[in-house]
Amino acid sequence: MNKMSRRSFLSIAATTAAATLYSPFWKRGLYSLSNANEPRYFEREFGISEKLCEKVLAKALSNGGDFADLYFEHTVSNWIGLEDGKVNRAYSNISLGVGIRTVKGEQVGYGFTQDLNEKSMLEAAVTAATISNFTGKKPEIRYSWVQTKNYYPLKTLLTEIPIESRLPLVQGVNDRCFSLSPSVVKVNAGFSDEQKRIFIISSEGIKAEDLQPRNFLYANVVLEKNGKRERASWNIGGRRDFSFYTDEVVSEVARTAVERAKILFEAIQPPAGEMPVVLGPGVTGVLLHEAIGHGMEADFNRKKISTYSSLLGKKVAEPFVTIVDDGTIPGLAGSINVDDEGTPGQKTILVHRGILTSYMHDKISARHYKVNPTGNGRRESYQHYVLPRMRNTYMEVGPETPGDIIKSVKRGIYVQDVSNGQVRIGEGDFAFYVSQGRMIEEGKLTAPIKDINIMGNGPKMLMNISMVGNDLEMTKGGGGMCGKGGQGVPCAFGQPTCLVKTMTVGGVKNA
Amino acid sequence: MKEEMLNLADWVTKTARASGADDSRVTINSERFIEISYRERKPENIREASTRGLNLEIYVTGRYSSQSTSDLRKESLKKFITNALTTTKLLAEDPYRSLPDPKYYEGREKFNLELTDPEYLNFSVENRHNLVKTIEEACLSRGGERVISVSAMTYDTHLSLVQMTSNGFEGSSESTVYYAGASLTARDEGNRRPSGSESAMSVKRKDLPHPELIGQEAARRALEMLGAKKIKTEKMPVIIENRIVPRILSGFISAMFGRNIQQRQSFLAEKKGQKVTSESLTLIDDPFLKSGLSSRLFDSDGLPAKKRVLIEEGILKEFYIDWYYSRKLNCEPTTGSPSNLIIHEGKRSLEEIMKDIGRGILITGFIGGNSNSTTGDMSIGIFGKLFENGEFVQPVAEMNIADNHLIFWKKLVEIANDTWIYSDWRTPSLVFQDVIVSGE
Numbered sequence: 001m002n003k004m005s006r007r008s009f010l011s012i013a014a015t016t017a018a019a020t021l022y023s024p025f026w027k028r029g030l031y032s033l034s035n036a037n038e039p040r041y042f043e044r045e046f047g048i049s050e051k052l053c054e055k056v057l058a059k060a061l062s063n064g065g066d067f068a069d070l071y072f073e074h075t076v077s078n079w080i081g082l083e084d085g086k087v088n089r090a091y092s093n094i095s096l097g098v099g100i101r102t103v104k105g106e107q108v109g110y111g112f113t114q115d116l117n118e119k120s121m122l123e124a125a126v127t128a129a130t131i132s133n134f135t136g137k138k139p140e141i142r143y144s145w146v147q148t149k150n151y152y153p154l155k156t157l158l159t160e161i162p163i164e165s166r167l168p169l170v171q172g173v174n175d176r177c178f179s180l181s182p183s184v185v186k187v188n189a190g191f192s193d194e195q196k197r198i199f200i201i202s203s204e205g206i207k208a209e210d211l212q213p214r215n216f217l218y219a220n221v222v223l224e225k226n227g228k229r230e231r232a233s234w235n236i237g238g239r240r241d242f243s244f245y246t247d248e249v250v251s252e253v254a255r256t257a258v259e260r261a262k263i264l265f266e267a268i269q270p271p272a273g274e275m276p277v278v279l280g281p282g283v284t285g286v287l288l289h290e291a292i293g294h295g296m297e298a299d300f301n302r303k304k305i306s307t308y309s310s311l312l313g314k315k316v317a318e319p320f321v322t323i324v325d326d327g328t329i330p331g332l333a334g335s336i337n338v339d340d341e342g343t344p345g346q347k348t349i350l351v352h353r354g355i356l357t358s359y360m361h362d363k364i365s366a367r368h369y370k371v372n373p374t375g376n377g378r379r380e381s382y383q384h385y386v387l388p389r390m391r392n393t394y395m396e397v398g399p400e401t402p403g404d405i406i407k408s409v410k411r412g413i414y415v416q417d418v419s420n421g422q423v424r425i426g427e428g429d430f431a432f433y434v435s436q437g438r439m440i441e442e443g444k445l446t447a448p449i450k451d452i453n454i455m456g457n458g459p460k461m462l463m464n465i466s467m468v469g470n471d472l473e474m475t476k477g478g479g480g481m482c483g484k485g486g487q488g489v490p491c492a493f494g495q496p497t498c499l500v501k502t503m504t505v506g507g508v509k510n511a
Numbered sequence: 512m513k514e515e516m517l518n519l520a521d522w523v524t525k526t527a528r529a530s531g532a533d534d535s536r537v538t539i540n541s542e543r544f545i546e547i548s549y550r551e552r553k554p555e556n557i558r559e560a561s562t563r564g565l566n567l568e569i570y571v572t573g574r575y576s577s578q579s580t581s582d583l584r585k586e587s588l589k590k591f592i593t594n595a596l597t598t599t600k601l602l603a604e605d606p607y608r609s610l611p612d613p614k615y616y617e618g619r620e621k622f623n624l625e626l627t628d629p630e631y632l633n634f635s636v637e638n639r640h641n642l643v644k645t646i647e648e649a650c651l652s653r654g655g656e657r658v659i660s661v662s663a664m665t666y667d668t669h670l671s672l673v674q675m676t677s678n679g680f681e682g683s684s685e686s687t688v689y690y691a692g693a694s695l696t697a698r699d700e701g702n703r704r705p706s707g708s709e710s711a712m713s714v715k716r717k718d719l720p721h722p723e724l725i726g727q728e729a730a731r732r733a734l735e736m737l738g739a740k741k742i743k744t745e746k747m748p749v750i751i752e753n754r755i756v757p758r759i760l761s762g763f764i765s766a767m768f769g770r771n772i773q774q775r776q777s778f779l780a781e782k783k784g785q786k787v788t789s790e791s792l793t794l795i796d797d798p799f800l801k802s803g804l805s806s807r808l809f810d811s812d813g814l815p816a817k818k819r820v821l822i823e824e825g826i827l828k829e830f831y832i833d834w835y836y837s838r839k840l841n842c843e844p845t846t847g848s849p850s851n852l853i854i855h856e857g858k859r860s861l862e863e864i865m866k867d868i869g870r871g872i873l874i875t876g877f878i879g880g881n882s883n884s885t886t887g888d889m890s891i892g893i894f895g896k897l898f899e900n901g902e903f904v905q906p907v908a909e910m911n912i913a914d915n916h917l918i919f920w921k922k923l924v925e926i927a928n929d930t931w932i933y934s935d936w937r938t939p940s941l942v943f944q945d946v947i948v949s950g951e
Binding site for chain 1 (some may be wrong): 550553554555556557558559560561562563574575576577578579580581582591595598599601602603604605608636659660696697702703704705706736739741744774775776839878879880881883885886888889890891892894908909910911912913947949950951
């Protein structure tokens with residue numbers, strides 16, 4: 001309801017809740033690794049049998065409905081944090097429960113419980129069933145496991161990595177930051193990890209399970225110079241094995257944060273007004289996510305409240321623009337082996353050579369449009385119902401070199417780093433916050449700029465992309481969360497350098 | 512319920528102590544909520560559940576950690592406590608970490624804050640459906656031909672909390688919250704589909720606006736945005752509408768937190784006692800507001816709540832300092848987080864003010880944007896209504912304002928008498944002069 005909470009993109013969730021540094025507390029002793037990756041986790045650990053699920057599904061459909069599903073989740077999250085030189089704080093959280101959903105057309109009944117016993121699950125199923133008011137038939141179901149690939153194989157479960165192994169990463173980031181510049185006065189650093197196990201079973205006969213890791217290492221630095229202060233942060237992570245966090249990663253986190261803060265001392269807020277904007281590679285994909293991605297989530301389109309709802313099959317961009325939402329890129333934060341309704345992870349082309357070809361679907365919207373679900377049905381946790389959500393969204397490479405793109409601009413803005421953004425779905429109007437960039441004057445990068453909001457309109461901006469570079473970069477962050485309907489899910493994005501003919505730059509003086 | 516939760520908190524405190532903790536703080540919460548939304552005159556989503564959780568903060572050998580779980584069975588909690596202690600002992604020492612000295616717990620008020628609705632249990636599922644249906648119907652009818660889609664929602668919750676420390680603090684609270692809202696998307700030229708929404712929250716159901724008014728207002732706000740366009744960049748007065756003031760005020764408040772001050776990420780750190788806004792602004796933190804959405808008798812450290820003047824006629828008077836950062840900053844604690852924030856309202860209505868200030872924009876919504884607590888720089892997208900001498904000229908969108916908080920708040924020239932009461936930040940509309948609004 002609320003525009004602010006509806007969908008705003010938060011780049012770094014540095015204060016994420018987080019977890020035991022060991023095993024889940026329900027574990028009956030530690031697993032060996034092979035054991036841990038064995039299937040049927042919820043059956044082994046909590047006695048969730050097919051027969052019990054069938055009973056609950058039957059209850060969920062007792063008043064009728066198209067289908068019902070159960071979503072079991074056990075998530076352990078950990079965070080260790082450093083302030084004033086020492087790793088002296090830790091937070092952890094354990095979340096366990098099951099969400100029960102009854103779907104009738106486009107209507108959803110939803111109940112959940114934190115107790116995985118028959119009585120509590122049947123009660124939650126009664127809540128879900130209230131969405132419908134017929135007399136349901138007991139479903140006759142034959143279940144089969146969904147075959148999935150693994151886009152985030154783990155050598156070791158993060159929950160098996162002792163705290164002693166994590167401490168040096170965070171301490172290392174701190175020490176590296178201080179060694180990089182005498183201007184560094186404060187460093188906050190931390191390592192966050194989450195291990196989510198899910199099991200989905202539906203009245204349509206689908207059974208699916210997954211183990212979804214997510215982790216990141218971050219630094220937030222404050223520099224002081226001549227009485228002025230600047231702050232910058234950086235994080236690297238995704239759905240990674242712990243071996244990903246090498247000394248090079250530690251250095252890169254520290255170096256990038258410090259360098260980003262250093263340049264801000266010379267940065268200005270640019271003049272206000274309309275001007276050409278060059279998006280540098282990587283993080284600027286936030287703009288794709290906001291300006292285009294959200295509007296192509298199918299729930300907004302089936303309700304006809306998106307500005308893109310009448311544009312399917314039509315030209316929305318120049319022929320050199322292709323935009324993809326892809327859940328299959330190894331290790332990225334938005335990758336999923338299976339979505340939260342049991343649809344396998346996949347790659348979806350949204351805009352193919354300038355033509356809008358597909359929305360992003362969950363099961364409800366796929367039924368509405370009579371297409372296959374695209375594996376975009378996601379939810380924050382067992383307490384939330386599914387919505388179509390992005391995974392890793394990016395623009396494919398184009399023919400130009402980044403140098404030529406910058407050279408083509410007489411006077412404009414070059415965007416290097418973006419912290420957050422927001423869109424109004426119906427109008428397509430969006431904003432994204434540039435934490436770092438440069439002025440472009442006579443085809444050259446000049447003064448650094450900072451802390452400026454850039455405004456535009458999604459469909460207009462898409463048509464205004466006039467050059468696309470050959471230098472696609474995907475973000476390597478693990479802290480990126482996308483918010484919609486009060487739910488946050490991890491996602492990533494990417495972008496080659498590209499030129500947008502004109503956008504509104506929110507500067508401090510008249511241009 | 513409360514007794515049961517207190518008994519459990521007591522058991523956890525004793526078990527933690529017996530397992531080797533020097534000190535601990537236990538917080539247990541439980542919640543029951545129901546959410547119902549409607550679209551096309553039928554329920555779109557119905558969601559209902561009970562949840563509970565326990566958070567344990569452990570202090571052992573000068574070390575600290577915080578752990579939470581939703582499994583409150585004693586057998587599981589025993590393992591949970593042992594694991595929490597093991598984890599904590601591996602961290603570095605932090606000499607500033609401790610529970611507050613018990614003398615700081617003294618002086619808690621005993622007011623009845625009326626934080627629960629005595630009618631809550633009489634509010635039936637059918638009542639809830641009727642409430643949403645009324646909102647939806649009013650919104651559809653006010654939206655008329657222009658409606659593409661309307662959704663209406665109600666959400667209510669009953670929360671209980673107990674908090675206990677090993678050095679003698681014990682507190683509990685119980686509260687209810689109602690939310691009701693609607694949003695309408697309207698047909699406009701081309702592919703533009705402007706939307707408008709309205710929502711309200713209260714502790715007691717009788718304090719919510721009439722459901723028809725919520726639906727009508729959502730529709731009105733959508734229809735007003737039909738044909739919105741950006742105009743040329745211009746320096747002019749802007750009015751920030753009452754209900755959206757928190758979005759911009761929060762960027763200012765963020766620099767008042769002890770953590771940001773101690774970590775040198777606050778543009779206000781050295782400004783106590785100085786003029787930081789225009790004289791028109793007086794900002795109060797009032798935890799004792801009857802049926803206020805963030806009213807409380809104690810905070811998360813267990814410190815007794817007090818009414819505080821944060822900014823008095825433009826002068827910065829206080830910061831939000833919790834126990835931990837008070838020790839790091841070597842000062843007295845205040846409280847770590849805002850309760851109900853109140854801006855003293857002015858004398859004139861919004862309409863009177865608009866008649867007087869010539870050409871300006873009434874900002875009715877923000878989009879994107881951010882604020883830097885270290886430097887005070889901010890930049891944020893806006894939409895709203897252009898007016899001249901009180902007359903509506905056109906809706907505007909895709910525009911932006913940018914400034915530094917320390918400059919921007921000195922441009923505040925008047926405050927309207929229209930405090931928005933359906934939120935825990937009770938803010939009237941604010942009038943700023945000489946603001947650059949960037950567009951074409």
